[in-house]
Amino acid sequence: MIMSLTKEHFLKTIGKKIKTLREAKGLSQYALSDESGISRSQIVRLENGDLNCTLATLLVLAETLGVEPKDLLDV
Amino acid sequence: MIMSLTKEHFLKTIGKKIKTLREAKGLSQYALSDESGISRSQIVRLENGDLNCTLATLLVLAETLGVEPKDLLDV
Numbered sequence: 001m002i003m004s005l006t007k008e009h010f011l012k013t014i015g016k017k018i019k020t021l022r023e024a025k026g027l028s029q030y031a032l033s034d035e036s037g038i039s040r041s042q043i044v045r046l047e048n049g050d051l052n053c054t055l056a057t058l059l060v061l062a063e064t065l066g067v068e069p070k071d072l073l074d075v
Numbered sequence: 076m077i078m079s080l081t082k083e084h085f086l087k088t089i090g091k092k093i094k095t096l097r098e099a100k101g102l103s104q105y106a107l108s109d110e111s112g113i114s115r116s117q118i119v120r121l122e123n124g125d126l127n128c129t130l131a132t133l134l135v136l137a138e139t140l141g142v143e144p145k146d147l148l149d150v
Contacts, residue, residue: 007131007134010130010131010134010144011130011131014130052129052130052131053129053130054127054128054129054130055085055086055089055127055128055129055130055133055148056082056085056086056127058130058148059082059085068148069085069148070145070146070148070149070150071145073130073143073144073145073148074145075145
């Protein structure tokens with residue numbers, strides 16, 4: 001049964017996943033920003049579920065964190 | 076080994092997946108547009124890999140097509 005996810009819940013859950021993966025790699029938000037080229041403020045908003053980013057940003061994040069893009073949506 | 080996907084390749088592959096799922100459901104682009112609320116021109120650009128859409132748009136598309144968002148990135 002595909003539970004209808006609200007946009008807010010969907011973004012918050014992805015944000016938690018990004019944070020978990022970042023911390024598992026021992027990266028600070030600054031370090032992830034440096035490695036990915038995504039601004040630190042965007043990373044903060046992403047991890048809080050406050051940024052509805054694009055697929056290209058998701059791809060860069062996934063590659064920086066060493067996972068497949070779909071893994072960031074495995075929520 | 077995580078192959079580094081170019082943005083273009085990534086978006087084109089997602090577009091093909093959306094088109095395959097839409098056609099499997101017997102939906103025209105117009106019908107998918109009606110059901111999802113996403114404009115037909117955006118659907119055309121998405122399926123051609125020419126639109127770097129947001130996660131929220133991906134969520135709406137996935138729910139309309141009856142799949143999980145991550146399935147659209149299973150490329």
